[in-house]
Structures are given as C-alpha cells and as structure tokens.
Amino acid sequence: MKQAQLRHYIQPRFGTQPRLRAAFSLSITILLVIGLVASQWLLGDSPQQMQFDARLAPPSGDHWLGTDALGRELWARTLAGLALSFWVGCLAALFSTLIALSLAALASMSRRLDALVSLLIDTLLSVPHLILLMLIAFALGGGTQAVIIAVAVTHWPSLTRVLRAELLQLRQAPYVRISQALGKSRWFVLYSHMLPHLLPHCLVGALLLFPHAILHEAALTFLGFGLSPSQPAIGVLLADAMRYLSGGYWWLGVFPGLGLLLMVLGFERLASHLRRAL
C-alpha cells in the first residue's frame, strides 16, 4: 500500500523525464550526424590518399588512429566509412518502413489480403536473414544500390507485424467504425484515422531498423557481397584488418569497429528513448 502511494507521488514528477531524455539523445544524434556529414566535405580525398613512407603506422601524433597497409589515414577512412554506412542504413531503413507500412495497410483492407501478408511475413522470417541478404545482393550484382535494396527487402517483416496488429486493433475502434458508418471511404478512414496513429510506431520502428541495416551492410561488405573494396566502407575496413590482425596491427580493426559499435548503440538508445516518450 505504502509503495503504491509512494509511486503515485513520485511518478508525476518524473513523468516528463522520458521526453527530456528522448530530446537529449535526439539532439546529440542530430549533432553527430551533422558532424559526420560535414566531415565528408572537409575530408576531400584524404581517405584515399596514400603515403608510402608511413605504411601500417601505429596511432601517434602524426597519424591519429594509425594508417593502413597503403599508408592511408585510418581516422579519415573510419569517418568516411561511417558516413557511407549512415546513408546506406538511412535509405534501407526508410524503404523497409515504407514496405512495412504499405503491407500493413494492405492487410487491413480485407481478410484474404491479411492472410496473404501474414504468409509473406512468416515465409520471410523462416529464411535465415544473412543468407537471403547475400543471395539478393549477389543477384543484384553488388554495390551500394544492391546492398540498400537487399537490406530494405529483408528487414520489413517484424515491423509489418507490429503495424498490422496495431491496424487490426484500430479497425475495431468505435471512432473508426462510426467514420465508416458516416459514409467515409476505406481510404479516407485509413489515411485520416489510422495512419496518423501509426506514425510514432513507424518512427521508432525505422530507428530500430537503422542499426540492423548498418550492421547487415557491414556484414555483407565484410563477406564480399556488398560495397566495392575501393569504397572506404566499414565492412571493407574490417575485412582488410582481418588480413593484418595476426601481425599485431590492432588499430586497423579496433577503430572502425568501435565507430560502428558507437553509431549502432547510439541509434538503439535513441530509438528506445523515443519509444518510451511517444
């Protein structure tokens, strides 16, 4: 009893915190993303510049994060890789969310379509993710576009499930039924009553997809099915580092890996804060 009372008094005071936290992590993420994108203009072609007198140099004052086997600065390559991963992740998450939203909307239109969409979801979920990704990326011939399409086409099922369940529940809401009884068309009801309700779910869903997309992009590239080896992508950097790890050149793998980890964790945190706030 006492605990319940205590919670009653404490909760209202801290009730505003999720929003504050979400705003805080959102502003930090936006700042980091702006920094990442802006750094690409400042870097110019330095991720590709080779210095043959400084090959495989360890981190020092001259070479902040060390250099690779061709004497290219690792900090410039890591930044360029993260920016590339960011764009690939953004586009893949966006397309994935659009697919999820359209399929969920389609499923809410009729029972047959719902069964079809459910079947599609189950089919895709039953196939191992990475194998499907590799197959699609390989079939599309590799490269940035192929990676974006492969990641977008394989990541929608879980979000579609959430959105579909939400739409099925909304379809029975009295205000939706009344709107239909007032003679409004299915599209009107879907567009004006149901979709606005789904937007927060879509936003959080897209943000949760984003780290997945980045990780899978890096994995695909690491395995050689993704971006071209000439591009300074995180996956390419990590695959390169593998060859030199046994020689003790730890910086080649640690810094790009850490950058990727921080970006993924950052977006994951942002998504979980936003989910609590919205």
Place this chain on the structure above:
Amino acid sequence: MLEARQLSFQFASNEPLIQSVSLTLKAGEWVGLSGDSGAGKSTLGKLLAGYLTPQTGEVCLEGTALPKNGLQPVQWLPQSPELAVNPRWRVGKILREAWRPSEAQQQAFGVQPHWLSRYPQALSGGELQRICVLRALAPGVRFLIADEISTMLDPITQVELWRALKKEAEKRQFGVLVISHDTALLERLCPQRYHLSGGKLKQCSEQLEQCSDPLLPR
C-alpha cells in the same frame, strides 16, 4: 421502417446472447429497451445498426438489407463518447466529418462554439456525448440507436438533450431506440418499451413490474 427479423447472435464460443429477436422501429417512433447488465442490449443495438452481423435472421430497412457502403441511415450512439471520437482531431473537425450543423442546432444541443477548437481530451464526458449526438444527426440519417447516451450528464442537461433530440426527431421523423437502465426515463420517453432478458425480448405494458423485478428500484 427498420425491422429486425428473428435475430440470433453469439460471440465466439459463448452461449447465445440474443435468440430469435424480432423488433420493428417505425419512422418517428420512440422505442425503449431495458435489461440487466450483460443482457445484450448494446449488442442488439449494434446488430440493428449493422456494426455486427447476426448468425441468423436479418435487419431490413424498408424491406431491403442495410446498405454496405455510404452513409448508414441507422446510426449507433455508443455508451462511451471518448472512444467514439478520434483523439487527434479537434472537436470542430469531428463534427464536420459528418455534417455542418448550424449555430442554432449546436445551441439546441448545448454545444458551445469555443468547444469546437478544442481536442476531445479537453472536454468532459457529458460535453463529448452532446457532440456525438449532434454528429449522428447528419442529413440522411433516419434511425438512431441511443445506447445509454445520457448517463454522463447531470439531470438538467439530460432533460435539455432529450428535449432537443425529441424536437429534432419530430421535425425529421426519425425513429429512435433508447437503450437505458433508467426505467423512469424510458417510461417518459418511449410509448413502447421492451425488456431484454435471457436473449429474448419481452414487451412491457404500462405496468413495468410485469417485466422487471418489482424489488428493483425504479
């Protein structure tokens, strides 16, 4: 004329809630429906408005089935007004979704002009109920299923609401099915009253004791 012929309904894996119920609602007629909690009054109302499909029997309007698309001539007014409005829309938009009532019509139902710019959360249950009643009176509507619509209102506002609804119903000749626990209210509003119990409808005569427990407060 709205006609329910031999309606039967049950929710999945439950025992039958409504069994072979027939009911007729003529234009301009007020019919009362009472019954214990869980007797199926709201379910019968939803069946009449086409929100639920009966397992057997049919609901006919002038001898034909209820239209599947477009404005439904039978409108259902639910018990909980806060669930009947989109929480993301302002009240003015909610009303305009159905029709544009004149200021006099708004006034008749006690709808204040400044409510229209507010969100539903900023209005009380009673205020929202009045909005819902006014919304359901769109041109083309011929029958109303009023499911406990005045329970959230104070006695004076209740009288005002029913008076306004009665006046509008007389003018436009729509039939109203009033669902309520309040037998005194039903006695005053509806010349014809039914009591739903055990899935069957019983017609009440002038003496309500015949169909409701005489020990219950009236």
